[in-house]
Amino acid sequence: MRDPLTVSGPEGPSFWAEHAWLGTHVEPGVVLDTGADGRITAVRTGVAAPPPGAVPLRGLTVPGLANAHSHAFHRALRGTVQTGAGTFWTWREVMYRVAARLTPDTYHALARAAYAEMALAGITAVGEFHYLHHGPDGTPYADPNAMGEALIEAARDAGIRITLLDTVYLHGGLTADGHQPLEGPQIRFGDGSADAWYERWTRLRERADGDRVTVGAAVHSVRAFAERDGYAAFAERTDGVPVHVHLSEQPAENEACLAVHGVTPAALLDRHGFWKPTTTAVHATHLTDDDIRILGASGAGVCMCPTTERDLADGIGPAAALQRAGSPLSLGSDSHAVIDLLEEARAMELDERLRTRTRGHWTAAALLRAASEDGHTALGRPGAGSLEPGAPADFTTVALDTVRTAGPVPGLAAEAVVFAATAADVRDVVVCGRTVVGGGVHRTVPDPAGELARAIAAVTT
Structure with missing residues (x-):
């Protein structure tokens, strides 16, 4: 299979950005030179027109966007779960029905199309929170990592980087009586024990290349992993890699954890030394003041997923308080109600305005x-996400001449993009110095909408 991220020749191409976001301001006329290793070698300012041979990028060029939390197969739920009233738990039953039908082949097809949609939205790297491991009856495939491999190949096909957050998921839920066994569609999520998960994960880590494919780890939630499974051992085994966990997404999770353990999920994990700067809590919607202090003091990050949190009526998390406490914030599209990191970004601000009634x-x-x-x-991937020499040559250009973005002076282009642009305004996406999306067209997945339609039909009809 041809690798769409490979750059050939002694040097990579040069790109001329009509306007570029350089971290603090919008700079007109910027040339981004790249090397054969897919990194930025030079940033040249004050270049009024595209130099000979440079690829022109018309609009505002920003660092490539990172979708820090994705469940690729949830893309099949869009529309289906919008037919009436319900709760997170009724939504989950629909999700389980889709999960039960996926195979490595159908998952590859669905993820390839979903990741192409991400590329079209300006996303250059995805964090895939992956727990759909085995066959429908829980039997491992001949390759126990076949489903994870399908996701890695799907990201490669779509031209984006992937951090595969392989997830340990051993129990079906946490109630006041303790942890429940896996049942029904959940059976395919589990490895039987933490040791069995670790053995499979260790084999999967061989796929990491330190560049386009990173293999991290995740605990699904305190509902799915018990104290007896060994939080401290998990933290020790996964030291040095990114580790994510769903945290306090629902009040019911907090209530069950308090009933069984006498503490909140954040405090339970803290008891076992789980939190560290390489750890990310996802959602963190229903936290106490002590929870916020725990996360902030540890330097653990928090990934907010506003479009999913509001779609599922989960609530508005304390993002501003978490950042003040010391937790860096990232963003994810989670269930893919929409795939639009610009919408996630402004939603974090706008939701906080609604909650506090201040701007x-x-x-x-x-x-x-x-x-x-x-x-x-x-x-x-520390060091990524900026337009400066040595950083990965991953960047996204958003048009400034659409009905959503036209009008503001160039110096306010960042404000126009963040608070008004959508994924539909993305025109060009470069990953590893190679154009993946040019003029709004995906270069290696010629018909993303058609592929999405076919892939979703295969697992829902």
Whole structure:
């Protein structure tokens, strides 16, 4: 299979950005030179027109966006779960029905199309929270990592980087009586024991290349992993890689944890030394003040997923308080109600405005950082997410001449993009110095919409 990220020749191409976001301001006329290793070699400012041979990028060029939390197969739920009233738990039953029908081949097809949609939205790296491991009856495939391999290949086909957050999921839920066994579609999520998960995960880590494919780890939630499974051992075994966990997404999770353990999920994990700067809590919607202090003091990151949290009526998490406490914030599309990191970024600010009835919690610069640099760091790629020499040559250009973005002066282009642009305004996406999306067209997946339709039909009809 041809690798769409490979750059040939002694040097990579040069790109001329009509306007570029350089971390603090919008700079007109910027040339980004790249090397054969897919990194930026030079940033040249004050270049009024495209130099000979440079690829022109018309609009505002920003660092490539990082989708720090994805469940690729949830893309098949869009529309299906919008037919009436319900709760997170009724939504989950629909999700389980889709999960029960996936195979390595159908999962590859669905993820390839979903990741192509991400590329079209300006996303250059995805964190895939992966727990759909085995066959429908729980029997491992001949290759126990066949489903994970399908996701890695799907990202490669779509031209984006992936951090595969292989997830340990051993129990079906936590109630006041303790942990429940896996049953029904959940059976295929589990490895039987933490040791069995670790053995399979160790084999999967051989796929990491330190560049396009990163293999991290995840605990699904305190509902799915018990104290007796060994939080401390898990933390020790996964030291040095990005580790994510769903945290306090629902009040019911907190209530069950308090009933069984006498503490909140954040405090339970803290008891076992789980939190560290390489750890990311996902959602963190229903936290106490002590929970916020625990996360902030540890330097653990928090991934907010506003479009999913509001779609499922989960609530508005304490993002501003978490950042003040010391937790860097990243963003994810989670269930893919929409795939639009610009919408996730402004939703974090706008939801906080609704909650507090005050404006101006984050600047456009801070929201861009959450959508790029801090997201890449959460995915185990520190140093990514900026337009400067040595950084990966991953960047996204958003048009400034659409009905949503036209009008503001160039100096306010970042504000226009963050607070008004959508994924539909993305025009060009470069990953590893290679154009993946040019003029709004995906270069290696010629018909993303058609592929999405076919892939979703295969697992829902």
